[in-house]
Amino acid sequence: MSAAPAAAGRGPVVPGTRDVDRSDPEYRNWLRDAVRKVQADANRTADTHLLLFPLPVHWGVDLYLKDESTHPTGSLKHRLARSLFLYGLCNGWIRPGRPVIEASSGSTAVSEAYFAGLVGVPFIAVMPATTSSEKTRLIEFHGGTCHLVEDPRTVYTVAARLAEETGGHYMDQFTYAERATDWRGNNNIAESIYQQLRRERHPEPAWIVATAGTGGTSATIARYVHYMGYDTRICVPDPENSCFFDGWLTGDARTDCTTASRIEGIGRPRMEPSFLPAAIDRMMKVPDAAGLAALRTLEAALGRKAGGSTGTGLWSSLRIVAEMVREGRTGSVVTLLCDPGERYLDKYYSDAWLASQGLDIEPYGEVLRTFLATGEWRE
Template sequence: MSADRTGSWAGDALARIQAELPATPLRALAAASAGGVDVLVKDETALPTGSLKYRHLRALFAHAITTGHVGAGTHVVVATGGAVAVAGAYLAGLLGLPFTAVVPARTGPDVLDRIERHGGRWRRAELPPAAGQQEGAALADRLGGHFLDHFADADRAMAAGGPTLADEVFAETTPEWIVVGVGTGATSAAVGRYLRRHRLPTRLAVVDSESSAYFPAWVTGAPDYATGMPSRIPGIGRPRVEPGFQPDLIDLVIPVPDGASVAAMRWARDTAGLDACPATGANLWGARHLARRMRENGTNGSIVTINGDSGEAYRNTHLDAEWLRARGLDPTPFEAEAGDWG
């Protein structure tokens, strides 16, 4: 089928995408709220694919259609696993487009099943993870399709227009702090731009995983900082600084031990009644640090953070004791602290 990049197909496709963005709830986290500090969680699991990454892929699809890169019949390719690939498959299915995800070698069967359930296809990457984007782009070229590079383009696509997570949060409240993770950098950049544009007093903190490049890059000011080590916390952390990371928009970067992310995820699930993913655990660890600091300083107010994905997708990984042990990930030293918000 030829690609109709203008006219009726594009207009109908954009209308479908625009209709597929329900506002997600902002929930009070009662187990963490005390002493004049309220903790609120923006629950992105209410999005169509249950993940914050849906916002990124929705923006990428809309931008690609608007700019004429995707039309009727265009084969869409991404090079990643997890929530990004699932969201891509869902949106491609919504628009009747063929879709392939080039997934990392260790991508689990749960993710692959979800890609297929939404009508997408997947193939294992043949190159090392660092070359994943090039492999995806090459496949799209061979198919005569379009490669969605969420690392390079998500921030630009989200900045091009449409409601963002920040629009929704600040329509309801103006917290002292908002805490988000940083993977592509698109979410933190969107929030940071919103704060500056509207001259709001809220400060932006981002959390970073152990082996990631973002915290050292923020501290040193080196834009090309790289560790070469993949993150063990899906959705946040990168071995290099991605183009979407905008350090000038960020007030604080909080490094979070990987074991602490898992401990906080477990605390959220078992004590706070929040079905959280490992990246949400990192967010909560950062929010806990700020809540304790506010209480020590006698500052009242609220902190907003994000639940970017449910824990269900991690029942065979970060919620499995044997899986953690095999990877040297031990949440035990952090379990007491995870529940101490005082």
Template sequence: MINAWATQAIEKLDEERRRARVTPLLEFPLPEEWGVRLLLKDESAQPEGGLKLRLARALFRDAIAAGRIRADTTVVEATGGAMAAAQAYLARLLGLPYVAVMPKKASGADVERLGGTCRYVHPPLAIYDEARELAERLGGHYVDHYTAAASVDWRGGSLAEELFGQLGACPHWVVVGAGTGATSAALGRHLRGRGLPGRLAVADPENSAYFPGWAYDAADYSTGMPSRIEGVGRPRLEPAFAADVVDLVVPVPDAASVAAARRLRAATGLAVGPASGTNLWGALELAARMRAEGVRGDVVAVIGEAHPRHLRACHDDAWAEGRGLDWRPHAARLADVLDRGAPW
């Protein structure tokens, strides 16, 4: 039986979801002669969390309903970036202490600004054991979103329902990145479950297991290397990733992600991170393929995490050069294709 606090907490989460406005669709400029429209579903318009807020909300709701999170529970997670910010935002909403365990070189400024605490550990892969052990010591709840995302029900108010409601007609392609894999699974199941003609593509950075695992139909595929693109890519196929509803996985060079993020900022003014660049690059590749094949229609790419902090990261030359990401050749390729009519 759900207690009074749990009932109130779930009501707060549901009210927060109802207050959240529908995130906009922005048009990315393509040459008119292509006959292809590229739309960007801008999840950075979500309050405090971007693309990860919908999943974080569902994870909290599920854990509260099951009694894993109570009125005095410390919520612990092994993550940084947008997922940590989203969870810190929700923990503050519910009056819960929150601890994000993240790699030593990560920035926890957003978590701390939202009232959470950061614990930094090294090496990076130690964050998972540290978070699990910390939750046990504190009598808290370890969210473990990579595993939990496979089973949580987050259809209510989902990205898929909202996106297809906005579009009116089904696009030729929907493009999304994969971190937990839950977003691509939800979008793909929406397409398949309703018999829609659109296809789903996952844009995948270097070092990630999603492209080779999908291509070789190997659910246990592992690269053993972390992604350099925050928010997308994993060294293994996560439980929530549903390969059977993905029509194509597009590998994207990390430096191309940086170039595309810069091109997106120039077109929209949004200071997106490289994960949005990954998605844009994949979407542009598919749009160019449609152009070459004489196919007309829409491509929709999901973007998120536009934040001023990215101005000091992928939009900064010194940051990119320090990581060996030479974005200039990829930027030149985008200019040739989009501005001068060259083939992809």
């Protein structure tokens, strides 16, 4: 049975080892087959597209979006969930018949529900009650169960408690995201980006912009850049009601926030263990209205709807492009299209929801329209 969490949910829940005989041939066969199924998924979904955002050619700057929405579960979190399942299986933590439990704002839970179904174990997602209805539908579609909580800050302790009560495994993406992924390569998202840029006019990007939920993606990309000796800089945009920016600025990992982020998938009420502030070069605090205005700009440019985390990253990326244009620097910038906007039609694409949140996106939309038309950033 899982141990109780340390420090009010801040430590990992370590699964017990007494309830299964790991030398039992039946268990070993189950484990071997489960790992094979997860690895087979990786072979089937080896890569995602790199989309070119239209900018004036004479600027000498190219902007790309790594389209992670084409994964089988529709988001960047498919990579993370696959890595977490392999990590949990190979560590002996995920066991036949025992549930996997996760604290999530939705997309990771959708992907983990998929992999739980793939290997044949139950799945429970502990999520804020404000999570979009489309995400809860997708979790249930993949065979998972949703456990909603009113206070988003309690998702960690509730997930740990459910693991304790059921004898299941608390996946704890916020602790293990940065260590479960092979950051040296193995077709991780960073290696994929550089491979896809090989024939572009600026194959080594000046900046990669990655928003943070667990912090695992920015950690993987930053580590890979340092490991390979590239000169690329890493920027992490942070939405309102998130403490990553403050923790990065002060160096205090104990930073906490009292209000939950409105941008699902990114921004956290605490500094998560997988966020590695020393590995990144820059952070930007992005108003929620600015990130959501960028979604309309993306749709106008590419005909694609995306989630709020994509908008937050795109706003920061265009701001970096504006700096490069102003300074006469050429190069490329890469950001992520994290998940499809169809999951948020009742939120980020709803004028009624924007009004209920007191968000006016028009001034930020005008900043973007002016920039793309003139090259001048007038924020």
